[in-house]
Amino acid sequence: MFDPQCPTRQLLDRIGTKWTSMAVKVLAEAAPHEVRFAELRRRMPGVSQKMLSVTLHSLIRDGLAARRVEPTVPPRVHYQLTDLGSSLEVPLAALRTWAEEHMAQIDRANATSDAQANPADRA
Amino acid sequence: MFDPQCPTRQLLDRIGTKWTSMAVKVLAEAAPHEVRFAELRRRMPGVSQKMLSVTLHSLIRDGLAARRVEPTVPPRVHYQLTDLGSSLEVPLAALRTWAEEHMAQIDRANATSDAQANPADRA
């Protein structure tokens, strides 16, 4: 965007999209087994068919996931993380842990700010 | 969004915004010293006055940064990470390291995908 040499911004643009990090998580939890499209959908509550498809294809484009199709009728499509995807899961898991431990604190900070900005709201 | 119990999504919604992670990084690098608004702007190439202001205020709302105003004319405003913000810097730094080590691989994967999708583009 402003500096193509900032890989962190590029990475966050990818894992920051709504479903990407969750897809990586689900695929990482299932590893070393593959996961089918419908199973992924089931494990990602709220995702639409379209957004799951878009998310998976971007993971594949980025070399983070691999796709395998069984040429049956109807077809069975399987996904799994690549080695690159698995390596990303490491720092991502650290971020998840931080989130689980500290998001409540962030929520509290927001509540405090709101209370100070609009004291009447506490009525 | 779909599940308020997913703290990771909430966290990514914050650090995924364009300037947040960079602001955290600059503040972390300067720590334990404070950083003034103009200095932050200088160290974040491309950020507009408005977006820096918005970014900093969201960090403050979230309890990740603190603001100190010297009541002079013109005013001097100083920012620094809170303890919570500093703790976030740890997993964020891990993500940055991963990005620096592997984004080139992701770029290569994209180039390969493009070449396979549009072979004519290689002309």
Add this chain to the structure above:
DNA sequence: CGGTATCCCCCTAGATACTG
């Protein structure tokens, strides 16, 4: 079953201008 195609809304973030 596992997708694509189409439409549309909203929010992020940039440009610009003004202020205590």
Add this chain to the structure above:
DNA sequence: CAGTATCTAGGGGGATACCG
């Protein structure tokens, strides 16, 4: 110096419908 206010385009992502 350090902001806020206003306007706007652009893209993310949801709903729906159709397809191999």
